[in-house]
Amino acid sequence: MKMKFSWNITSALWGSIGLLALAQADNSTYYNPTLPGWHSDPSCAQVNGTFFCVTSTFISFPGLPVYASKDLLDWKLVSHVWNRESQLPGVSWETPGQQDGMYAATIRYHEGEFYVICEYLGISSRGIVGVVFRTTDPFSDASWSDPVTFAPSSIDPDLFWDDDDDGKVYVATQGVVLQEIDLATGALSQPPVSLWNGTGGAWPEGPHLYKKDGYYYLMIAEGGTELDHSITIARSRNITGPYESYEHNPILTNRGTAEYFQTVGHGDLFQDPAGNWWGMCLATRIGPAREVYPMGREAVLFAATWDEGAWPVLQPVRGAMSGWALPPRSRDIPGDGPFNSDDDVYDFAAGTAIPRNLVHWRVPREGTFSVTGGGLEIVPSRNNLTGTPLSTSTPELSGQSGLAFIGRRQTDTLFSFSVDLSFAPEVVGQEAGVTVFLTQVNHIDLGVVLLEPDAISPAPRAEPQLALRFRAEGGAGGPPAPNTVPVPAEWAGSPIRLQIETANVTHYSLAAMAASDPESQIIVGTASAALVSGGNGSFVGSLVGAYATCNGAGTGVDCPEGGTAHFGRWRYTGVAQYIAADESIPKARG
Template sequence: MKLLAFLACIVQTCLAANSTFINPVLPGWHSDPSCIYHSASATFFCATSTFITFPGIPIYASKDLINWKLISHVWNRESQLPGVVCEYISGGGGGQTLTGLVGVLFRTTDPFDEPEWSDPVVFYPGKIDPDLFWDDDGKLYVATQSVILQELDLATGELSQPPIPLWNGTGGVWPEGPHLYRKDGWYYLLIAEGGTALNHAITISRSRNLKGPYEAYRGNPILTNRKTQEYFQTVGHGDLFQDAKGNWWGMCLATRGGPEWKTYPMGREAVLFPVTWEKDAWPVLQPVRGRMSGWERPPPSRQIPGHGLWSRDPDVYNFTTAGEPIPRNLVYWRVPRPGAITTTAKGLQMIPSRNNVTGQMLPNKPTPELSGQRGMAFTGRRQTDTLFAFSVDLVGFRPTTTGSEAGVTVFLTQLNHVDLGVVLLAGTNGSAALSFRFRTEATIPGPPQAAIPVPTAWKGETIRFQVSTPNATHYELSASLASDPTASKMIFGTAWAGLVSGATGPFTGVLLGVYATCNGAGSGEECLNGGDKAYWQRWRYAGEGQEVAMGVVV
């Protein structure tokens, strides 16, 4: 009985020390997380990929691994990367021309102060996914896709030649996303392979020498959900780090959609998992699930300095003060035109772009200014909840030019979005009438486009646009009078979330936002007579539920 009591005490102590949490810890589009623990400030930091959006490379800080604050963006001004529209593969502008596959290295002494991020040191690795590794002798190396290693000069960007091949994985396609760790006299090499779809996985190898040869772990893949019925799929592209007590953790990307992988509008999200890593042993990574249990986490805390927003908090923005900063969690699709989106006393002012949200991308009639590759008048925030309510008020929109439009969008890419706007349409008798227009753009058939005249009593009034989720797989788009949102509510369409899942945007996730366009009227990049400005106020977003397993919402 004494032995049983002793064992029971051990079990109770272990359970008391464990913590439980819900994934994803960085919900919404947060792919390719790369994380560290900074012991001097007792703070965790994570960066994620942003691809085509601006500002780019968000930096999140946390004390407890659950509450994450968006403290800055590394790429926060166009002058850092002039002419960039996507991955920095090639581009130019501002007297600078870069060709080939380009790497950029930014530096700061204060990640909480956004302007402190430097202009980049440019280097030419020839491969994607560069990862930095400082060896014990202080030398800096960069490992990239394939996986190859080169020494990097931090001041000049010069790379040692020739590149040294380290390890090409276990045979899966696209060995990439390398991370090197020095532990117990070993160099451990963690990579992603299998592509970023359902075969995605994390594999590992190690060597006594940085430059190899590397021995693969016999139990590879060390982490994956492929060929399972788990709700979290595409698990991979991970990073490992320690906390203040020396416990190991990992963050990687995952997609909530189950093995059918058809409805996953939030794209690749960042998930947390405990890691056990004994001396001279291979690490053991706990499989990714919606509900997790692991090491005791630091106590809940929001004692993070600087300006920024918490990733799980609602949006409550009124946009009634001229010159107030645009909230840090709002992003653009590529770099916006200077002055196109500003805060004024009338609201968030948008000067319309000639291109609409889709862009007139016609291969037989190239029109760069209409393609959406320059200055699209759009801004949005990540969808971070399975169930949510988003609303925003359109004030002072009185268009005079046919085709002028302002509205809300559930936006994945220019080829995958669902819109509801107010547009001035030409009538059969030569007159123009203000109408609501609901439409979908997708690579698969969606609901038909519909245009309904704006009620006479609504003209000149503030209109409240709303996007909500009646269930975990659909969006409902509606509008109402801001003065009477309940009684006047009109539902214009319901769209399946599969329309904005993957397809042409497998690396991104849904952005919920607003746009303004003159739908081609004008010339060059300017709308006719500058276009009809749109003003937005009372921006609200609130999460109402997270699906953590198929059909299980918390």
């Protein structure tokens, strides 16, 4: 026990020396998360004064968003690396799992080109497929190449050029193992070379290699991506090892603490133009209760010191941070995507493109989404947001062939989202609405649906009628009871505004009103955010958006005629961001 106590004291004092250097600098203050909302496994690089980061997206599409920033605080969505079905034909619809797909990408810049390496998991016929995309213009979706594929044995690939070894290119993956890669063919050297298995924590993964001061540094994640998550490091004079484990590992973690930010780990390091070191990693705002965290794993920023010949010192992750002087504040970033912190103000005028920050769950069927004179048009899918189990249905009904759903990340603890729906269903069961969506087994919905009279209480009349229907899926304790109420007769023939608001930190309120009369609001249901926190969606985070379905009617992939929905006046407004269990800050406006 005495030796352990001595080690902890030494580690704390050593870390204090590095952090003292930060305190003596011209510090800047900022708040985490810097990329709020579902942005797990960040990897970043700085090129000519612009920072670029990519994050995991699993089966959401388009996937692998690239964010750019001049100041490390304002992050603009400039492209998606995986943005067209032709890049990986058929892969999305062959993925039954809710948390399979694009895992833990790495972004790197080399000799005028950007590279993103990733691995796609869960394909029914192929398992894992490694992919390397490249571009000279990261501000354009179309410029990202079709991938060169490779056959890895595990996940979380890093990409490293060793300019001191004839420019050889290496891939390091979970385990941690190393292989050379031919970027033209995807061929990997065999057998993989084992580098380091970490310090004994579960799942040594997320490796990144750095060459500095004659050493190869290998930084990894350990402990799994939950409460024991951490970052550890080792180094060697040779890329193939042997690697010396740092005696004061882990170099970053919040495990064993009561901090609001937990699951801290899986990070990447990079320098700013002034030579200061920074890092981004994932964290979850679980809070002491560890029950409500609908935004899942988010990206946080921390400062680092890395003196010549020394090990890096990483600043502990908190909500309020102070570090190196940040680059001057600037939004001078090319491209037409929104900044992640911006609110949505979308009216879907005819001829406009679907905004970049709106995504789907798997690749959608062609023609399902378009912008017309009536707004954002959604052609319904036979499956609803849940779909039926794969074991008892075809992919059309499970959702594997694409859901008629589109949404944006919940990026604020407190927010309001609303959209105006124009909808004239012709067949019982046709439905359109809004949702807080984590996975197909974790979501909270408010729909306008045509129902038989015996499905509405009290039954208003003999023929089918429009109703407002609240229902949810998920949660360890089960979802709240559904609620169905008739659409008021005076709303007939006019757009209906559907609204999702955070009633407080822990609950959503779902309401409807005549778009022309907000005072007519009807609160149809409330639900705990615990329903969309972890569980079957522990890797992902909540999306809020719109959907259309015929709830299984029809044949093949087609619903009965009618039921197409039109959405206008899409509004997402952030209200406040929690940086501690009992502390929030108002939404920062761009």
